[in-house]
Amino acid sequence: xxxxxxxxxxxxxxxxxxxxxxxxxxxxxxxxxxxxxxxxxxxxxxxxxxxxxxxxxxxxxxxxxxxxxxxxxxxxxxxxxxxxxxxxxxxxxxxxxxxxxxxxxxxxxxxxxxxxxxxxxxxxxxxxxxxxxxxxxxxxxxxxxxxxxxxxxxxxxxxxxxxxxxxxxxxxxxxxxxxxxxxxxxxxxxxxxxxxxxxxxxxxxxxxxxxxxxxxxxxxxxxxxxxxxxxxxxxxxxxxxxxxxxxxxxxxxxxxxxxxxxxxxxxxxxxxxxxxxxxxxxxxxxxxxxxxxxxxxxxxxxxxxxxxxxxxxxxxxxxxxxxxx
Numbered sequence: 001x002x003x004x005x006x007x008x009x010x011x012x013x014x015x016x017x018x019x020x021x022x023x024x025x026x027x028x029x030x031x032x033x034x035x036x037x038x039x040x041x042x043x044x045x046x047x048x049x050x051x052x053x054x055x056x057x058x059x060x061x062x063x064x065x066x067x068x069x070x071x072x073x074x075x076x077x078x079x080x081x082x083x084x085x086x087x088x089x090x091x092x093x094x095x096x097x098x099x100x101x102x103x104x105x106x107x108x109x110x111x112x113x114x115x116x117x118x119x120x121x122x123x124x125x126x127x128x129x130x131x132x133x134x135x136x137x138x139x140x141x142x143x144x145x146x147x148x149x150x151x152x153x154x155x156x157x158x159x160x161x162x163x164x165x166x167x168x169x170x171x172x173x174x175x176x177x178x179x180x181x182x183x184x185x186x187x188x189x190x191x192x193x194x195x196x197x198x199x200x201x202x203x204x205x206x207x208x209x210x211x212x213x214x215x216x217x218x219x220x221x222x223x224x225x226x227x228x229x230x231x232x233x234x235x236x237x238x239x240x241x242x243x244x245x246x247x248x249x250x251x252x253x254x255x256x257x258x259x260x261x262x263x264x265x266x267x268x269x270x271x272x273x274x275x276x277x278x279x280x281x282x283x284x285x286x287x288x289x290x291x292x293x294x295x296x297x298x299x300x301x302x303x304x305x306x307x308x309x310x311x312x313x314x315x316x317x318x319x320x321x322x323x324x325x
Contacts, residue, residue, distance in 0.1 A: 094114050099118070101145075110130075133150045146161055156171050177196050238271075242263075244264065245264035270285045275296040
């Protein structure tokens with residue numbers, strides 16, 4: 001169940017806006033961006049402001065109502081915000097029911113707003129603030145996502161365990177180190193890890209208690225894109241070279257390293273399990289055109305989807321954790 005949950009979280013994070021393109025009923029737009037509806041199957045209704053127009057809803061009727069504040073609008077029970085206000089918006093399993101929960105993180109206040117899929121109730125938790133990046137994961141291995149943040153200036157990780165609500169911190173990183181958490185040892189727990197861009201070194205702290213280790217893989221102009229590309233249940237070290245569009249992947253299974261040409265300048269890496277086979281697929285988002293190019297790991301034909309454009313950021317892990325942007 002644990003592995004299944006992680007894949008769902010990754011899948012939604014990677015798809016972000018992409019999922020919405022499956023429904024072509026109608027669309028609402030503003031000068032900032034457009035959202036197509038309806039998503040997953042909800043009802044009608046439109047929530048709008050000078051910053052956005054959002055056609056509802058994600059699997060829920062709009063009669064629940066609208067609540068607003070200067071930083072967010074809660075339409076039909078779902079929380080939305082200006083793109084500039086919330087760089088993290090993802091779905092992971094905070095209540096442990098095997099389904100992904102909608103959640104957003106507000107950096108200025110450090111507030112996490114979470115809507116549980118188990119009973120549709122919402123709550124918020126204060127954990128973080130400016131200079132703190134969200135790094136949610138199952139650090140205690142209880143099958144639920146833990147709220148966690150990484151403080152870039154100090155390199156401190158602050159983790160709030162879902163199993164007992166006790167918080168702790170770990171010093172691992174600092175300036176020029178990007179958080180790259182993942183299950184590198186395959187024990188079902190998220191490992192603390194960082195990628196040092198100038199040197200290309202990955203520093204990994206296994207949750208299993210094994211000794212910390214580092215791997216040289218990358219460097220300047222190489223963006224970290226970890227994922228389970230070989231489907232063995234462990235996170236693989238991987239980097240994307242922007243100038244050339246090459247993906248370099250180091251399988252955790254012990255297979256030989258390999259590279260794939262897919263992308264280039266103006267293409268952002270957006271890896272994820274788009275075909276649901278349990279393996280991370282190579283994919284890129286072309287900012288000028290708004291096209292998503294996806295290379296399925298299943299061997300199916302490559303395909304593309306138009307969704308986005310200049311001024312739009314793909315809602316996926318590389319963007320959310322600051323690996324790419």
